[in-house]
Amino acid sequence: MKWYADRPARLARQVVADLVAVAWVWFWATLALAVGEAVRALRAPGDGLVDAGRGLTDTFGEAAAKARDVPLVGDRLAEALDRGKDAGGTLSDAGNTQIQAVETTAQWLTVALVAIPVAFLLITWLPLRLRFARRASAAARLRDQGRLDLLALHALNNLSLRELANFPQDPVEGWRRQDPEVVRALATRQLRASGVRA
Template identity: 65%
Template sequence: MKWYADGAARFTRQVIADVLALGWVAFWVWFALGARDGVLTARAPGDGLVNAGNRVHDAFSDAAGSAGRVPVVGDDLAGALGKGTDAGTTLSDVGRAQIEAVETVAHWLAVALIAVPLVFLLITWLPLRLRFARRAFAARRLRDTGRTDLLALHALNTMSLAQLARFDDDPVDGWRRGDPEVIAVLASRRLARLGIRG
């Protein structure tokens, strides 16, 4: 496949378009990662809840352990304080759920911010590049196998009326007769239009 034109002007335009496409992707990746990091700062309250829940759990667990050593009422007191450990665990679980929700949102936001511009690029820039590559490959194959009459025919079909009127003689008649000069001029025009040297 031929990805770039031979002519300097078209080659430059293609390189600029490719660099802009890469820059577009790089910008959106950078932006998406920044947005993800920004959203991840919202997990701080969840971290606080996990830490607070762990402290509450540990405090009640220590208190229940100490209360269990009190004579007569120790077991009842330890059981009551043990319920406080459940509250600490619940608080930690809520914090973890909040952290998980924030991380999920951050992840999918980053994916969307990269995927949408990438899909836009793939439906605009990529088909143009592929179309050029296919046309250039086919035209070079015709040129290299000596089938310039087909290139000339294609030139006749794609030229405007004003371009056809610039010929001194009838180019269609010259093509029909197999005039090598007319065929060479038409074929080189078509190749030049595709950005390929004749």
């Protein structure tokens, strides 16, 4: 496949377009990672809930263990303190749920901020590059095989009426007679239009 034109002006435009495409992807990837990190910073309250819940669980657990040593009411007191321990677990679970929601949001937001701009690029820029590569490769292959008559025929079908009118003689008639000058002129125009050196 021929990815770049032989003519300097078109080659420069293609290189600039490719660099812009790379910069576009880099910009959105950098932005997406920054936004993901900013969203992940919102998990701090969830971390606080988890820490508070663990602290509550540990405190009530230790108090329940000590309460069991109290004569007569120790078991009942430990049972009541164990309920406080369960509240600490509930608090930790709420914190973990919030953390998970923040992490999931950050992950999907990062993916979306990369995927949508890259999809836009693949829909707009990539088809143009592929179409050029296929057309230029086919034109170069015909040129290398010496099939200038086919290139000339293609030029007759694609040239504007103004360009056809600028020929000193009728290009269709010249092509039918296989006039080497006309065939070469038409083939050269088609090769140039395809981005290939004549």
